[in-house]
Amino acid sequence: MIIVIFLVIGVILSTTASFIFGIPWLMPIFGAAVPYPIFFLHVRRQQYKGAFWWMLVWGVLQSIAVIVATTTAPQTAAKNILRGPSYTTEMLHWIRTGEGSEGSLSLFLPEHLLYYGIFCILCVVTLSSVALIFATWMLNYMNFYVTELVRVSAKPWLAAILGWYPWSILRIIGFIATAVALAALGLNLVTRIRGEVPKSPFPKTYMLIGIGFVIADIVVKAVLAPIWQKLLLSALG
Numbered sequence: 001m002i003i004v005i006f007l008v009i010g011v012i013l014s015t016t017a018s019f020i021f022g023i024p025w026l027m028p029i030f031g032a033a034v035p036y037p038i039f040f041l042h043v044r045r046q047q048y049k050g051a052f053w054w055m056l057v058w059g060v061l062q063s064i065a066v067i068v069a070t071t072t073a074p075q076t077a078a079k080n081i082l083r084g085p086s087y088t089t090e091m092l093h094w095i096r097t098g099e100g101s102e103g104s105l106s107l108f109l110p111e112h113l114l115y116y117g118i119f120c121i122l123c124v125v126t127l128s129s130v131a132l133i134f135a136t137w138m139l140n141y142m143n144f145y146v147t148e149l150v151r152v153s154a155k156p157w158l159a160a161i162l163g164w165y166p167w168s169i170l171r172i173i174g175f176i177a178t179a180v181a182l183a184a185l186g187l188n189l190v191t192r193i194r195g196e197v198p199k200s201p202f203p204k205t206y207m208l209i210g211i212g213f214v215i216a217d218i219v220v221k222a223v224l225a226p227i228w229q230k231l232l233l234s235a236l237g
Helices: 002-021 026-033 036-044 048-072 074-080 084-097 105-126 129-152 156-162 166-193 204-236
Strands: none
Touching: 002 026, 002 036, 002 048, 002 074, 026 129, 036 048, 036 129, 036 166, 048 074, 048 129, 048 166, 074 084, 074 129, 084 129, 084 204, 105 129, 105 166, 105 204, 129 156, 129 166, 129 204, 156 204, 166 204
8 A cells, every 4th residue: 555655646746747847858767766666676576476566557657647747738748748749640640541650560560679679678787777767758658649639539538448559558568577577687687797696586477478468569459450540530530
């Protein structure tokens, strides 16, 4: 319960501070700073399940905070959420025309693999700290887009249901599981550099879960994106 209260207060304060300061690159840093101590402590204690689930809880809370903030102050959000407006424009164009990388495997696959590769490297090198900033940046602009989609839609209730793509949810789960596994790997590497023997084995189960969900993200997106585009077009009106 204490962790939940900490996360709720943390996401509110970090989002509010980001809007007040008005420096875009600070927003993902402030956002990631909230759950990282909890995440790192759990990984260090080999409590991988706790690290995984608390990060999922934070992801939901962070999404709610950004959506509420964007709804309340859309112009401020547009200035502070990096890639928010450009991603929204890209997605709305795809919904209206079917054109764009979202519905094309050959176009979105290279970007997905690049982002996942960058994320994995950052997880190992920075014990998932900078990787979490990277992921928070992506989470923020997705939530900005969902808020704007609901705002401009003729059927906002339907847009709210469809706005968060199922493949994006799979990707988030995959990234979190990967962060858990590779943060543990990073800690083991630090231990070896110090000339000591790591006390904890590499949590390969979480790495396999991470890779599995990232692959599922790609497959589900390739199959469902054309269908989702038509449903979103109906909501957009």
